[in-house]
Amino acid sequence: xxxxxxxxxxxxxxxxxxxxxxxxxxxxxxxxxxxxxxxxxxxxxxxxxxxxxxxxxxxxxxxxxxxxxxxxxxxxxxxxxxxxxxxxxxxxxxxxxxxxxxxxxxxxxxxxxxxxxxxxxxxxxxxxxxxxxxxxxxxxxxxxxxxxxxxxxxxxxxxxxxxxxxxxxxxxxxxxxxxxxxxxxxxxxxxxxxxxxxxxxxxxxxxxxxxxxxxxxxxxxxxxxxxxxxxxxxxxxxxxxxxxxxxxxxxxxxxxxxxxxxxxxxxxxxxxxxxxxxxxxxxxxxxxxxxxxxxxxxxxxxxxxxxxxxxxxxxxxxxxxxxxxxxxxxxxxxxxxxxxxxxxxxxxxxxxxxxxxxxxxxxxxxxxxxxxxxxxxxxxxxxxxxxxxxxxx
Ligand SMILES: CC(=O)SCCNC(=O)CCNC(=O)[C@H](O)C(C)(C)COP(=O)(O)OP(=O)(O)OC[C@H]1O[C@@H](n2cnc3c(N)ncnc32)[C@H](O)[C@@H]1OP(=O)(O)O
Numbered sequence: 001x002x003x004x005x006x007x008x009x010x011x012x013x014x015x016x017x018x019x020x021x022x023x024x025x026x027x028x029x030x031x032x033x034x035x036x037x038x039x040x041x042x043x044x045x046x047x048x049x050x051x052x053x054x055x056x057x058x059x060x061x062x063x064x065x066x067x068x069x070x071x072x073x074x075x076x077x078x079x080x081x082x083x084x085x086x087x088x089x090x091x092x093x094x095x096x097x098x099x100x101x102x103x104x105x106x107x108x109x110x111x112x113x114x115x116x117x118x119x120x121x122x123x124x125x126x127x128x129x130x131x132x133x134x135x136x137x138x139x140x141x142x143x144x145x146x147x148x149x150x151x152x153x154x155x156x157x158x159x160x161x162x163x164x165x166x167x168x169x170x171x172x173x174x175x176x177x178x179x180x181x182x183x184x185x186x187x188x189x190x191x192x193x194x195x196x197x198x199x200x201x202x203x204x205x206x207x208x209x210x211x212x213x214x215x216x217x218x219x220x221x222x223x224x225x226x227x228x229x230x231x232x233x234x235x236x237x238x239x240x241x242x243x244x245x246x247x248x249x250x251x252x253x254x255x256x257x258x259x260x261x262x263x264x265x266x267x268x269x270x271x272x273x274x275x276x277x278x279x280x281x282x283x284x285x286x287x288x289x290x291x292x293x294x295x296x297x298x299x300x301x302x303x304x305x306x307x308x309x310x311x312x313x314x315x316x317x318x319x320x321x322x323x324x325x326x327x328x329x330x331x332x333x334x335x336x337x338x339x340x341x342x343x344x345x346x347x348x349x350x351x352x353x354x355x356x357x358x359x360x361x362x363x364x365x366x367x368x369x370x371x372x373x374x375x376x377x378x379x380x381x382x383x384x385x386x387x388x389x390x391x392x393x
Pocket of ligand 1 (some may be wrong): 122123175183184209242245246249250253254264265266267268269270273338339340341343372
């Protein structure tokens with residue numbers, strides 16, 4: 001859910017490989033220090049369509065292991081140097097704790113390296129990055145691996161009967177009942193309550209597909225995607241992007257969650273399978289080991305919003321994250337607001353005054369797919385590589 005939104009401040013212009021003119025304000029606000037938490041590298045699998053896509057027969061530990069192996073290989077970091085691993089996951093039993101440990105061992109990461117999972121719904125992968133950053137900040141370790149993984153093809157279904165209010169046959173407050181609303185209904189609520197029209201939602205979805213299609217065409221995702229074998233085929237690209245979609249096609253798709261609603265298969269994020277990994281370190285340690293520095297984590301914030309309109313979270317969390325590091329909206333060059341549904345992404349962008357050119361130019365979850373626990377980690381990977389490209393231009 002979007003109760004978590006994290007703002008990453010990624011670049012430190014004079015110090016990192018990703019440094020760029022785009023974040024000078026960041027440099028001013030936060031001088032470089034050896035104790036900075038820096039991002040060393042990020043990779044991801046291609047994202048497949050759940051249930052009938054390229055990874056429908058691949059289990060989550062395999063997706064996860066694929067990115068774990070890839071990021072260690074790409075950075076040349078001995079796995080024994082990892083102080084901790086945190087994995088975002090939503091749908092596997094116990095947020096994937098066993099699956100994650102199996103993936104770690106299969107990746108050749110020593111048993112002495114600890115691992116745990118975190119479930120903050122759709123923000124789990126971002127929370128994994130923040131947890132690892134927190135461990136570095138508080139001195140528990142110097143290098144850690146944050147991952148996110150989800151196989152929505154192999155999801156375990158939640159059993160709402162195990163919740164107290166339901167067992168007792170009564171809800172004590174409306175907000176309690178709202179916690180059980182299908183996510184698509186929360187999208188309808190946002191659209192209705194804040195007047196986000198179907199036309200605006202479809203236009204946003206179209207832009208997401210067009211941006212992702214362009215990025216694929218220009219091979220921009222090559223730096224972040226680690227191709228993966230599946231059923232004898234090498235999967236190299238995201239599967240959910242529809243380069244030929246049009247506003248007219250989108251307008252003909254029926255509402256998915258409610259009669260006369262405006263949320264459709266076209267303007268919702270897709271059910272998907274995928275994994276991503278981000279290596280974080282203390283700056284001093286990264287420098288001593290000769291590791292690259294892609295970006296610097298400056299601030300993050302988490303705020304709760306009413307469950308019935310869960311998707312509006314970023315509109316509250318982004319200003320809170322900015323305040324913490326003394327920056328303003330104008331200081332930020334790229335935003336990726338989780339595209340859980342176009343309704344909420346449109347609402348958040350309008351509420352915060354984010355102009356279209358400042359939204360991730362390579363698309364988000366509507367086009368690329370939204371493998372819940374993986375998505376936040378994928379966002380970090382995607383933004384970092386975009387910033388690196390800008391720097392190298
Ligand atoms: C905090 C958070 O992030 S909460 C968010 C958590 N995520 C969710 O809740 C996921 C929300 N999404 C969903 O539940 C599902 O994607 C649904 C129910 C909306 C749609 O599911 P499906 O029917 O399986 O969607 P699917 O992608 O197959 O599309 C159905 C049809 O619509 C049409 N369609 C969908 N998208 C497009 C498009 N962009 N352009 C043209 N046609 C399209 C196609 O005809 C498609 O059929 P096809 O795949 O055979 O071509």
